[in-house]
Amino acid sequence: MKVAVAGPNGTLGQAVISNLIKSNISVTVLTRDAKKTAGVFPAVSTENIVETDYSSVDALAPKLQGHDAIVILIERNAYTPQIVAIDAAIAAGVRRIIPSSWGLDMSDPYLRTIPTLKEKLDMETYLAERARSHKGFVWTGILTGVFWDWALPLGLLVDPTGEGMTYIMDGGGHVICGTLLDDVGRAVVSALKAPEEAVGNKFLQIRSVVATQSKLLEWAKAVKPEAPWKSMNVDTEKMEKAAREAWGRGERDPRALRGFLLRAYALGASDFKHLDNELLGVADGGEELARKTLEQLIRPKS
Numbered sequence: 001m002k003v004a005v006a007g008p009n010g011t012l013g014q015a016v017i018s019n020l021i022k023s024n025i026s027v028t029v030l031t032r033d034a035k036k037t038a039g040v041f042p043a044v045s046t047e048n049i050v051e052t053d054y055s056s057v058d059a060l061a062p063k064l065q066g067h068d069a070i071v072i073l074i075e076r077n078a079y080t081p082q083i084v085a086i087d088a089a090i091a092a093g094v095r096r097i098i099p100s101s102w103g104l105d106m107s108d109p110y111l112r113t114i115p116t117l118k119e120k121l122d123m124e125t126y127l128a129e130r131a132r133s134h135k136g137f138v139w140t141g142i143l144t145g146v147f148w149d150w151a152l153p154l155g156l157l158v159d160p161t162g163e164g165m166t167y168i169m170d171g172g173g174h175v176i177c178g179t180l181l182d183d184v185g186r187a188v189v190s191a192l193k194a195p196e197e198a199v200g201n202k203f204l205q206i207r208s209v210v211a212t213q214s215k216l217l218e219w220a221k222a223v224k225p226e227a228p229w230k231s232m233n234v235d236t237e238k239m240e241k242a243a244r245e246a247w248g249r250g251e252r253d254p255r256a257l258r259g260f261l262l263r264a265y266a267l268g269a270s271d272f273k274h275l276d277n278e279l280l281g282v283a284d285g286g287e288e289l290a291r292k293t294l295e296q297l298i299r300p301k302s
């Protein structure tokens with residue numbers, strides 16, 4: 001199997017590319033900067049690192065000839081490059097497309113109203129429409145909740161140092177689910193190997209862990225009881241309102257707009273009612289794994 005990966009230098013590149021290579025899948029990496037990318041992925045030979053500026057379908061399609069699949073990891077607001085990658089893959093006869101849908105289920109009525117997710121929604125709508133009119137390919141979206149081992153060190157759920165502030169959403173009881181980056185990579189390989197009838201033209205939902213902020217804070221305190229672990233309650237409904245007002249004023253700083261996604265998680269957007277873990281070969285480690293990953297992050301390295 002020969003797979004192209006577009007947009008390797010972000011959060012998911014290492015996890016996806018290393019899992020493809022481990023599974024003996026031949027990988028072509030599409031990037032805007034081949035020299036930089038060659039330094040980041042020494043396991044990929046330089047002839048398989050292909051520079052593209054995503055400016056034209058006609059220019060990209062020949063580079064995708066002979067590939068069985070494309071996995072798109074491009075930043076979610078970069079709408080046109082994603083559409084060019086999709087159209088070039090279809091034009092080149094690539095059979096499988098995994099779009100840059102990593103995260104939450106955009107059929108959720110609240111998520112559809114978030115202006116910062118508009119490009120993502122538009123891309124998914126475009127891809128589904130193309131698949132309806134063109135039977136030459138199938139797409140598979142992989143929904144993951146929060147990227148767990150990306151979010152934890154950033155302190156998005158609990159401040160891991162114990163010295164800063166943890167912002168607790170609405171009292172801390174909301175269920176938050178997430179997936180480890182390596183599990184996302186594993187899911188990509190499984191999706192590509194699965195029969196089209198099982199994974200084609202649909203979103204699949206996975207998780208590695210589940211927790212609430214209250215539990216995370218409790219576990220964190222148990223590891224490092226000497227730290228202050230300051231916390232402050234935030235009202236996500238008010239934060240969403242503030243984000244909408246900021247958006248209306250033309251503010252585009254992600255910090256002013258974070259209320260949109262906090263509200264989504266507060267409304268249970270990552271707590272998928274149906275899980276496709278088994279199909280995608282991902283173990284659900286539940287609360288136990290959530291606790292273990294947090295403890296590993298906080299515990300002083302010996």
Ligand SMILES: NC(=O)c1ccc[n+]([C@@H]2O[C@H](COP(=O)([O-])OP(=O)(O)OC[C@H]3O[C@@H](n4cnc5c(N)ncnc54)[C@H](OP(=O)(O)O)[C@@H]3O)[C@@H](O)[C@H]2O)c1
Nearest residue numbers: 007008009010011031032074075076078081100103146147
């Ligand atoms: N669920 C979660 O918790 C979570 C968290 C973070 C991200 N995500 C999702 O993961 C996906 C990737 O996000 P990310 O944060 O990794 O993105 P990122 O780091 O901003 O960008 C990923 C890659 O996209 C390519 N790219 C960026 N801007 C581009 C542009 N204007 N034109 C063409 N290519 C461009 C770049 O590849 P090259 O420089 O190599 O060309 C870049 O390395 C998105 O779908 C995002 O929504 C989900």
